[in-house]
Amino acid sequence: xxxxxxxxxxxxxxxxxxxxxxxxxxxxxxxxxxxxxxxxxxxxxxxxxxxxxxxxxxxxxxxxxxxxxxxxxxxxxxxxxxxxxxxxxxxxxxxxxxxxxxxxxxxxxxxxxxxxxxxxxxxxxxxxxxxxxxxxxxxxxxxxxxxxxxxxxxxxxxxxxxxxxxxxxxxxxxxxxxxxxxxxxxxxxxxxxxxxxxxxxxxxxxxxxxxxxxxxxxxxxxxxxxxxxxxxxxxxxxxxxxxxxxxxxxxxxxxxxxxxxxxxxxxxxxxxxxxxxxxxxxxxxxxxxxxxxxxxxxxxxxxxxxxxxxxxxxxxxxxxxxxxxxx
Amino acid sequence: xxxxxxxxxxxxxxxxxxxxxxxxxxxxxxxxxxxxxxxxxxxxxxxxxxxxxxxxxxxxxxxxxxxxxxxxxxxxxxxxxxxxxxxxxxxxxxxxxxxxxxxxxxxxxxxxxxxxxxxxxxxxxxxxxxxxxxxxxxxxxxxxxxxxxxxxxxxxxxxxxxxxxxxxxxxxxxxxxxxxxxxxxxxxxxxxxxxxxxxxxxxxxxxxxxxxxxxxxxxxxxxxxxxxxxxxxxxxxxxxxxxxxxxxxxxxxxxxxxxxxxxxxxxxxxxxxxxxxxxxxxxxxxxxxxxxxxxxxxxxxxxxxxxxxxxxxxxxxxxxxxxxxxx
DNA sequence: CTGTTAGCGCGTTCAC
DNA sequence: GTGAACGCGCTAACAG
Numbered sequence: 077x078x079x080x081x082x083x084x085x086x087x088x089x090x091x092x093x094x095x096x097x098x099x100x101x102x103x104x105x106x107x108x109x110x111x112x113x114x115x116x117x118x119x120x121x122x123x124x125x126x127x128x129x130x131x132x133x134x135x136x137x138x139x140x141x142x143x144x145x146x147x148x149x150x151x152x153x154x155x156x157x158x159x160x161x162x163x164x165x166x167x168x169x170x171x172x173x174x175x176x177x178x179x180x181x182x183x184x185x186x187x188x189x190x191x192x193x194x195x196x197x198x199x200x201x202x203x204x205x206x207x208x209x210x211x212x213x214x215x216x217x218x219x220x221x222x223x224x225x226x227x228x229x230x231x232x233x234x235x236x237x238x239x240x241x242x243x244x245x246x247x248x249x250x251x252x253x254x255x256x257x258x259x260x261x262x263x264x265x266x267x268x269x270x271x272x273x274x275x276x277x278x279x280x281x282x283x284x285x286x287x288x289x290x291x292x293x294x295x296x297x298x299x300x301x302x303x304x305x306x307x308x309x310x311x312x313x314x315x316x317x318x319x320x321x322x323x324x325x326x327x328x329x330x331x332x333x334x335x336x337x338x339x340x341x342x343x344x345x346x347x348x349x350x351x352x353x354x355x356x357x358x359x360x361x362x363x364x365x366x367x368x369x370x371x372x373x374x375x376x377x378x379x380x381x382x383x384x385x386x387x388x389x390x391x392x393x394x395x396x397x398x399x400x401x402x403x
Numbered sequence: 404x405x406x407x408x409x410x411x412x413x414x415x416x417x418x419x420x421x422x423x424x425x426x427x428x429x430x431x432x433x434x435x436x437x438x439x440x441x442x443x444x445x446x447x448x449x450x451x452x453x454x455x456x457x458x459x460x461x462x463x464x465x466x467x468x469x470x471x472x473x474x475x476x477x478x479x480x481x482x483x484x485x486x487x488x489x490x491x492x493x494x495x496x497x498x499x500x501x502x503x504x505x506x507x508x509x510x511x512x513x514x515x516x517x518x519x520x521x522x523x524x525x526x527x528x529x530x531x532x533x534x535x536x537x538x539x540x541x542x543x544x545x546x547x548x549x550x551x552x553x554x555x556x557x558x559x560x561x562x563x564x565x566x567x568x569x570x571x572x573x574x575x576x577x578x579x580x581x582x583x584x585x586x587x588x589x590x591x592x593x594x595x596x597x598x599x600x601x602x603x604x605x606x607x608x609x610x611x612x613x614x615x616x617x618x619x620x621x622x623x624x625x626x627x628x629x630x631x632x633x634x635x636x637x638x639x640x641x642x643x644x645x646x647x648x649x650x651x652x653x654x655x656x657x658x659x660x661x662x663x664x665x666x667x668x669x670x671x672x673x674x675x676x677x678x679x680x681x682x683x684x685x686x687x688x689x690x691x692x693x694x695x696x697x698x699x700x701x702x703x704x705x706x707x708x709x710x711x712x713x714x715x716x717x718x719x720x721x722x723x724x725x726x727x728x729x730x
Numbered sequence: 731c732t733g734t735t736a737g738c739g740c741g742t743t744c745a746c
Numbered sequence: 747g748t749g750a751a752c753g754c755g756c757t758a759a760c761a762g
Binding site for chain 4: 413414415416417420427428429432451453454455456457
């Protein structure tokens, strides 16, 4: 930078200003500086800048896995909005080990991000303490946490699952099955199951363990769940699959069996990002706008970084019950 | 850090060593330092460390889009290997605008990453100059570039597409259609199309523009392509979709129509990450190990950062023709 | 609009 | 095994 300053016959600070706040530098100086920069191929050193200004222009994001289009959409939303403001995304997956999360967070914070995003309802107490001490804006997503650390952009897994189940009840289905992830390890599955059960109570329907099923994510698993639930309880008339893949897998299985959907059995899903819109019949499902979660989170982080007041620090992006033809 | 030093009754430099090279510090000092750190909740400042040591422990990765499970897998592979060595990933999508890439690169380099990964065959001359001047290890992926900047971990889009087409020819198909991305903006699509055409020549089959089709990625687009190609040329007996989504979309469309696959028409794909394994019939496709690309790239970057010699700086991870039941 | 001064919090280098 | 001095490249704060 000293070189640039010398070449442009100004001081270092003027070069600095020309780069970050160009309108505070005279036209001519800016011109000479720009020339010097292109001539020398100078690339500013943001590490030094960050140390001096105490701002890195980095946002750290922690998602369960990077390799999953649901989180991919959210990351894309984050990245798009952040980049427009000159911020970049440092991405990590949390994995399953909760001890790992603390070490991870420690090294992440050592990079002094200006803000953080978590697609997790966290967190050990130590994690919470670290985050509080960091004094940076934080957005949690994934569910509406009971005890938010800071800001939240989420949707209610409970409400959406309850609404989907109520919808099935209103449509006249009386034996409604439910499929979700392992509730011991997946808090979102837990919430969706709670929503399902609450709806059953509201509908005055009995809760039947033979048609409540936990299984890993996958098409095949959806087809299997369909087999098992219909065998366990032959008069089952609807199944709410709390993820897109299962629902589509089950639909395909129905096609193979020649079962009419919803004639023989009604099928409802959760999320319909990529595959659901393409199947026949169109999937009735609880939709969540994943990319919007990322965009909103980024906007809120940027507002807080700029020192602006954030009107609503807990945002519910909600859900939509898409009324397809499958239920 | 000064606080820690005072608390542990050592100098700052000893604290620094205890953190980065613990074996160069006496057991007792290390113990006192560790205590002081947990007591105060100190988190080291890697920004300052980076400025002093000229190493950030950041790797920057540029992929076409984050929101795509294919690149997601590669990013996951990168992230996994890097994190084991204390490195983190800064992720960007390049978008379509080539001018945008230069600005992006400029700001990325200003963060002084210790290495870079591109899932692109790049690059304007200015881009190449910037990268060369940065003097950091670089891995390109996505295709085997004719003029590598530095290291490469890739697969040949040409070879794999040619092999897939030849496989279809060997299976007896004679009117083989082809679907790819816009060849003006997507170099990988260009290469795959070249491979397809080369195979047709080798098979002595005519090249028929009515059954070569470009379309954006998506299930629906795959179904549409199936409609269009079969309408354009009713005796078409196979289609090679050069991406998973199209192939699966077309399979689903065949199911809707009650067409036997491969009885009425054979279908082949490219990649089969998430969806293809679940469809019926199993998808014949050209498989590329996306996660491995990320892992290898990370290992090569780390080796070079450590100053080690990298045996093979251009690695071809190859492809596999998976012989499913759809063709 | 521009410049001067004084750090930011570490790691390198060299000495002990 | 430990420490002192110095500087990494930039920007905040203040002055002009």
